[in-house]
Amino acid sequence: MYEKMAEPYRIKMVETIKLIPKEEREKRIEEVGYNQFGLKSEDIFIDLLTDSGTGAMSDNQWAGLMLGDESYAGSKNYYNLKDSIKDIIGYNYFVPTHQGRGAENVLFPLLIKEGQYVLGNMHFDTTKAHIELKGGRAVNLVIDDAYDTQKEHPFKGDFDIDKLTSFIEDKGVENCAFIIITVTCNSAGGQPVSMKNIKEVKKVADKYGLRVFFDAARFAENAYFIKKREKGYENKEIKEIIKEMFSYGEGLTMSAKKDGIVNMGGMIALKEDEELFEGVRQNVIPIEGFPTYGGLSGRDMEALSRGLREVVQEDYLQSRIGQVEYLGRKLDEAGIPIQKPVGGHAVFVDAKKMLPHIPYHQFPAQALCVELYKEAGIRAVEIGSFLLGRDPDTNEQLESPLELLRLTIPRRVYTNNHMDVIVEAFKNINERKDQLKGYDFTYEPKVLRHFIAKLKPIE
Structure with missing residues (x-):
């Protein structure tokens, strides 16, 4: 059950972030081969790529x-x-x-x-x-x-x-x-x-x-x-x-x-x-x-x-996990399919359910990542077949049992107003989800390919 509470800290320093125009976002993501890892941080409005090293220290x-x-x-x-x-x-x-x-x-x-x-x-x-x-x-x-x-x-x-x-x-x-x-x-x-x-x-x-x-x-x-x-x-x-x-x-x-x-x-x-x-x-x-x-x-x-x-301080953990839960609850209320119950560090959107017309080998969660950036300058990450890679023996593309888009929340960085912006972006995408298309490789590394691969939209 979600419990509204104030953050157990005060803010004493801020960092400016900007939302660049949509036409520029579309150009940037195309230039990096539709791989959000290639984007510059200055091109991102809300960065949910990872919670690894992105938190705010006390x-x-x-x-x-x-x-x-x-x-x-x-x-x-x-x-x-x-x-x-x-x-x-x-x-x-x-x-x-x-x-x-x-x-x-x-x-x-x-x-x-x-x-x-x-x-x-x-x-x-x-x-x-x-x-x-x-x-x-x-x-x-x-x-x-x-x-x-x-x-x-x-x-x-x-x-x-x-x-x-x-x-x-x-x-x-x-x-x-x-x-x-x-x-x-x-x-x-x-x-x-x-x-x-x-x-x-x-x-x-x-x-x-x-x-x-x-x-x-x-x-x-x-x-x-x-x-x-x-x-x-x-x-x-x-x-x-x-x-x-x-x-x-x-x-x-x-x-x-x-x-x-x-x-x-x-x-x-x-x-x-x-x-x-x-x-x-x-x-x-x-x-x-x-x-x-x-x-x-x-x-x-x-x-x-x-x-x-x-x-290990419980008030910190309550605030941290409570914010993730807040985002998950809002997305669920908006009709966006997510992994339930909401986990600790991120909300995982079920791209297989949201985009059933895109097959696993065209990476539905990656398609959703690209669209989320175009829509609102939000960078997320794919956890699915794109990340899973190929069978090391046969080189066949493996099918992930889950095709997830991970909205990873940095620790002590964003407010719930940012969470509300994320929800509005998904509402807009959901209205045109049937128009989204999958992706294929133009460059595919052999190890941990999702970090530096380049893609193109399926025509």
């Missing part, structure tokens, strides 16, 4: 930047960050990285052998890419309800435990590298994973001798949903829920650009495996940097140390 975090210790080794900010991680997450060992994909690039070679499967609820694009680049195969084992956008389920990010068990039995334990739990589950629509399901996954892992890791980019948002939706956790503190959540894993990778509320940063954190930690320390040096900075300046680590302590 005055406390900005103050921390002035305390940056830029020593090459042993920076005091590293130890401040270590204390925050121990206090909030409960893990003993960590190395900083420049962002989440840096963490995956360091950790995954230590865990994956050629041809092994990595079992996840639903892998995101960079995670899937790093698994495949290390010779592994990413397998999605999320519950079927995640694929029904109109079905209400409080934890659509949950693993299907029967599928998980059957897959391990069928392929053999020796062919499975590890299990990774993505919290919240981005590709399923920012959907949370229940504590009950995390416990069940851990039981399966223990039965077969498999390791459990977390993709922890939005860990605090997941904990907030557990508190609000799962019986027995309504009276627990967010930090208490977080520590229990991570107690069922051996380690994590994190893009701290999300729930760390920083513009750059990431980490690998491990509970107690000293041998794996030593491997991580050795790997991080040639890839990211010395283990006590790992691709980050001292001031970046200080901002992250403080951001981790801010993100």
